[in-house]
Amino acid sequence: MRIDGASSNAPWLPHITSFVPTLESIDTVNVVTNSFDAEQGLAGGAAVNVQIRSGTNDLHGSGFEYHTDSALKAKPWILPQGARKPKLVNNEFGGSLGGPIKKDKMFYFVSYEGTPNREFASRLGTVPTPLQKRGDLSESTRVIYDPATGSPDGSNRTPFAGNVIPTARISPITKKLADLTPGPNVATAGFTQNYFAGGSYIFDRHRADTKLNWNPTAKLSLFGRYSLLHYDMVNPQMFGSLGGPEVSSAGGNAGDAFGNTHSFTGAATYILTPNLIMDAYYGYTLADTAVEQARLDEKLGLDFLGIPGTNGTRRFEGGWPRFSVSGYTDLGTPNDFQPYYRSDPQHQYVANLNWTKGPHEVRFGFDIYLTGMNHLQPEATGGSHGASGGFTFGTGPTGTVGVTSDQFNGYGTFLLGLPTNVGKITQVPDGYNTRQKNFSLYVRDRWNVNRKFTLSYGLRWEYYPFPTRADRGLEWYNSATNKMHICGVGQVPEDCGVHVSKRNFAPRIGFAWRPMETFVIRAGYGITYDPFSLQRPLRTNYPLLIIQNIPAPNSFAWVSPIAQGIPRAVIPDFGNGIIDIPGTYAAITTPTDYRRGYIQSWNFTLQKQLKWGFTGQAGYVATRSTRQIGYLDINASQVIGSENTGRPLNQRFGRLTATTMITPFGTTMYDSLQAQLDRRFAAGLSLAVGYTWGKVIGFADNSDSGPSVNAIPYFNRNRVVRGYDRTHNLHVSNIWELPFGKGKNRVSSGPAAAILGGWQINNLLSFYSGQPFGIGADGNSLRMPGSSQTADQVKSNVQILGAAGRGTPYFDPDAFANLSTARGQERFGNTAFNILRGPGIANWDFGVFRRFNVTERWKIEFRMEAFNFTNTPHFSNPGTNVASYQPLQTDLLRRYNGYGEITGVTNIGRDGIDERMFRFGLRFSF
Numbered sequence: 001m002r003i004d005g006a007s008s009n010a011p012w013l014p015h016i017t018s019f020v021p022t023l024e025s026i027d028t029v030n031v032v033t034n035s036f037d038a039e040q041g042l043a044g045g046a047a048v049n050v051q052i053r054s055g056t057n058d059l060h061g062s063g064f065e066y067h068t069d070s071a072l073k074a075k076p077w078i079l080p081q082g083a084r085k086p087k088l089v090n091n092e093f094g095g096s097l098g099g100p101i102k103k104d105k106m107f108y109f110v111s112y113e114g115t116p117n118r119e120f121a122s123r124l125g126t127v128p129t130p131l132q133k134r135g136d137l138s139e140s141t142r143v144i145y146d147p148a149t150g151s152p153d154g155s156n157r158t159p160f161a162g163n164v165i166p167t168a169r170i171s172p173i174t175k176k177l178a179d180l181t182p183g184p185n186v187a188t189a190g191f192t193q194n195y196f197a198g199g200s201y202i203f204d205r206h207r208a209d210t211k212l213n214w215n216p217t218a219k220l221s222l223f224g225r226y227s228l229l230h231y232d233m234v235n236p237q238m239f240g241s242l243g244g245p246e247v248s249s250a251g252g253n254a255g256d257a258f259g260n261t262h263s264f265t266g267a268a269t270y271i272l273t274p275n276l277i278m279d280a281y282y283g284y285t286l287a288d289t290a291v292e293q294a295r296l297d298e299k300l301g302l303d304f305l306g307i308p309g310t311n312g313t314r315r316f317e318g319g320w321p322r323f324s325v326s327g328y329t330d331l332g333t334p335n336d337f338q339p340y341y342r343s344d345p346q347h348q349y350v351a352n353l354n355w356t357k358g359p360h361e362v363r364f365g366f367d368i369y370l371t372g373m374n375h376l377q378p379e380a381t382g383g384s385h386g387a388s389g390g391f392t393f394g395t396g397p398t399g400t401v402g403v404t405s406d407q408f409n410g411y412g413t414f415l416l417g418l419p420t421n422v423g424k425i426t427q428v429p430d431g432y433n434t435r436q437k438n439f440s441l442y443v444r445d446r447w448n449v450n451r452k453f454t455l456s457y458g459l460r461w462e463y464y465p466f467p468t469r470a471d472r473g474l475e476w477y478n479s480a481t482n483k484m485h486i487c488g489v490g491q492v493p494e495d496c497g498v499h500v501s502k503r504n505f506a507p508r509i510g511f512a513w514r515p516m517e518t519f520v521i522r523a524g525y526g527i528t529y530d531p532f533s534l535q536r537p538l539r540t541n542y543p544l545l546i547i548q549n550i551p552a553p554n555s556f557a558w559v560s561p562i563a564q565g566i567p568r569a570v571i572p573d574f575g576n577g578i579i580d581i582p583g584t585y586a587a588i589t590t591p592t593d594y595r596r597g598y599i600q601s602w603n604f605t606l607q608k609q610l611k612w613g614f615t616g617q618a619g620y621v622a623t624r625s626t627r628q629i630g631y632l633d634i635n636a637s638q639v640i641g642s643e644n645t646g647r648p649l650n651q652r653f654g655r656l657t658a659t660t661m662i663t664p665f666g667t668t669m670y671d672s673l674q675a676q677l678d679r680r681f682a683a684g685l686s687l688a689v690g691y692t693w694g695k696v697i698g699f700a701d702n703s704d705s706g707p708s709v710n711a712i713p714y715f716n717r718n719r720v721v722r723g724y725d726r727t728h729n730l731h732v733s734n735i736w737e738l739p740f741g742k743g744k745n746r747v748s749s750g751p752a753a754a755i756l757g758g759w760q761i762n763n764l765l766s767f768y769s770g771q772p773f774g775i776g777a778d779g780n781s782l783r784m785p786g787s788s789q790t791a792d793q794v795k796s797n798v799q800i801l802g803a804a805g806r807g808t809p810y811f812d813p814d815a816f817a818n819l820s821t822a823r824g825q826e827r828f829g830n831t832a833f834n835i836l837r838g839p840g841i842a843n844w845d846f847g848v849f850r851r852f853n854v855t856e857r858w859k860i861e862f863r864m865e866a867f868n869f870t871n872t873p874h875f876s877n878p879g880t881n882v883a884s885y886q887p888l889q890t891d892l893l894r895r896y897n898g899y900g901e902i903t904g905v906t907n908i909g910r911d912g913i914d915e916r917m918f919r920f921g922l923r924f925s926f
Contacts, residue, residue, distance in 0.1 A: 002047075008283075024094060039365070059926075060925075063924050080186045124189075126898075128178065133178040134167075145160070204231065257290065293334065339377075372470075381658075383425050397556060404818045407897070426569040436534070457510075466495040538588055588662065628702075639784065674690075723773070770841075
């Protein structure tokens with residue numbers, strides 16, 4: 001997104017913006033999603049340009065207050081039976097003022113918006129029952145095996161008698177955690193989603209926009225814009241003093257968060273000649289964000305639990321370690337990326353010349369975009385746990401070959417204190433940084449061939465050098481030698497010898513042809529290079545961060561008893577810039593010849609003016625994300641059933657852990673029919689109907705993700721309909737000014753006109769197809785680390801039952817079966833990923849406005865808005881792990897165990913609120 005010509009993207013989180021202007025400050029918004037003009041660059045999916053208002057010779061201003069609370073909203077669908085409607089108090093208030101400083105010469109504009117939010121937030125999680133916490137796992141129909149018996153590969157194990165783990169075998173460390181873990185409190189749940197947690201979520205946000213315009217001469221105009229965002233958030237953890245995830249999905253991260261964003265644009269426009277105009281921009285944005293989980297000042301892993309190797313000497317290494325038990329909600333530190341403290345600056349220099357010559361309008365210019373990251377955050381690609389350390393407990397150690405395992409096996413592994421993965425990230429310096437430079441040039445001609453035909457064509461060139469740190473290059477793993485290269489140190493060049501192309505030429509062409517006055521044909525084609533910055537995945541790497549990720553030898557084994565803790569990280573010297581890396585330390589790298597992906601987009605659209613003020617439009621719109629980059633684990637096992645021996649780098653160097661290559665690995669295809677019917681605003685009524693039929697197929701969802709299957713011989717299993725695909729997308733919106741009051745054709749005078757006049761009704765109806773999902777299975781039947789398993793489909797057709805809630809599956813659960821494979825018979829399930837679709841979405845937003853003209857200049861507007869007016873739940877996809885299914889259970893709540901059940905709602909962008917909500921507001925303007 002660009003604000004007044006300068007980019008406002010977040011370098012670390014490129015899918016979001018660093019700053020969003022206040023609502024009252026926005027003058028215009030332009031969104032381009034296909035076949036960009038050559039001037040548009042550094043954008044992949046959409047180019048959004050926002051123009052901030054300026055002051056004028058007249059004084060203008062506004063003020064507003066919008067309010068909603070728990071009395072104005074329905075009860076959430078997700079609440080357990082008998083729970084009270086949670087408290088909510090939300091206000092949005094602010095205003096704007098703009099006017100002259102010196103008439104015709106200098107103007108000002110200011111806008112402020114505040115949003116204090118107080119909410120009792122809640123979420124569901126999965127906790128063990130009292131019997132499970134004591135080691136009695138007899139509630140399950142699955143068998144719990146003794147890992148001390150049988151062979152190291154998991155075969156020939158003996159079950160625990162009665163599925164009960166003897167007290168003497170339970171680890172004192174995990175017993176402490178089990179004793180602190182709350183028990184189920186949702187009576188209508190089985191073994192999953194059986195704990196309801198709540199807490200007071202607080203979020204305060206303040207935004208301000210200011211703009212100063214100056215016209216020193218008739219040829220020169222200048223403006224400067226400064227915007228500020230400040231926020232504070234408190235998002236409690238669901239297990240209180242034991243940590244766990246955040247209670248509010250709206251907040252994103254658990255704990256206390258705070259930050260500021262500063263955004264500035266300075267610009268000048270100069271008329272060189274009547275047909276030659278220059279404009280230039282400088283943009284600066286600084287985003288400071290931080291979040292801290294609770295109890296950071298305590299070394300709970302080391303001092304309370306007594307686990308060697310956890311925590312550290314610095315504050316950000318304190319708190320709980322992370323305990324991830326298969327099938328249960330995580331305990332302790334909820335994420336491997338907390339805490340963090342980020343300061344991300346960006347500078348942009350843009351200059352353009354616009355030359356008009358006869359029927360040609362030629363525009364050309366350059367764009368230099370510099371971004372950086374200055375972080376304290378012990379997080380890395382390939383890491384499994386953060387700065388305080390962590391332990392994963394899978395189902396394998398209490399399972400056996402050829403028998404399905406489930407969450408009870410995972411909890412048995414936990415009680416025995418046998419982690420299947422041990423990890424920790426040791427951040428060597430207290431802070432680190434990255435720097436990225438992007439350069440681009442473009443030229444574009446808009447040629448009015450004749451009054452009926454306009455042709456636009458241009459060429460853009462972009463160059464993305466390999467990123468660096470502030471004082472040297474990055475770090476890079478050489479998979480041919482199993483060495484880490486410290487770029488810019490000793491004999492290693494600053495770019496590590498990675499070649500990036502300087503031939504990123506992106507042609508753009510489009511035309512508009514009007515064969516008849518009421519009929520227009522438009523078409524366009526363009527190439528856009530994927531702007532995804534390598535400074536994101538390469539931000540952290542060995543040895544800047546020591547990324548310990550220690551897996552078990554095989555699917556049925558464990559690393560070492562939890563009492564042995566985490567091995568101490570060894571911090572190496574940089575030496576000559578080429579150093580060794582231990583086999584259990586993760587690394588990130590790129591190919592030596594890094595080929596940036598590009599996006600081809602094209603469209604062909606027909607538009608016709610119809611009767612009664614309507615305009616119809618239909619067209620074919622498509623994109624091809626060619627060489628889409630993503631995260632490929634080049635050390636994932638390549639042979640089914642081979643366990644860790646199938647890891648290529650283990651075979652060559654004894655390397656056991658993830659080694660991530662940032663590389664192109666496929667093409668994502670999107671094709672759509674897009675149709676639109678509009679009625680321009682006339683006689684108090686406007687209408688817009690938009691429909692899209694589309695399909696997106698690819699190997700991964702985006703450039704910041706990886707495939708489900710990292711094994712190259714089976715890589716084509718990743719090519720499926722992507723998870724964000726929605727086949728049908730229909731929107732209907734309208735504005736209707738009721739035909740009453742002064743100047744209208746009904747009841748235009750008298751007291752009735754005063755009462756009935758000024759009313760407006762707004763509607764927005766949205767209908768979407770459901771999102772794809774697939775059925776997963778027990779990975780122990782595949783025994784190929786780095787790839788996900790799918791279930792077998794055992795019925796020719798899968799019946800969609802359409803139910804929602806516990807004990808009532810959305811689809812026929814018996815249509816799929818888990819794989820229980822003997823040694824040597826391992827295989828993938830016979831289903832692909834994303835073969836089914838979840839519930840669709842239907843939503844109606846409704847608003848009633850009333851305008852009062854107090855004087856000719858002063859106006860007041862009353863608003864009542866209803867979001868999800870029909871209070872229709874927007875259900876999320878059902879649970880998809882067939883291994884959780886226990887068909888022998890007679891208790892329906894425990895039979896499905898989340899499999900096939902819909903237990904939540906999807907997020908449609910309303911801060912976690914899905915139920916009907918009314919909002920009242922008052923706005924005045926002059």
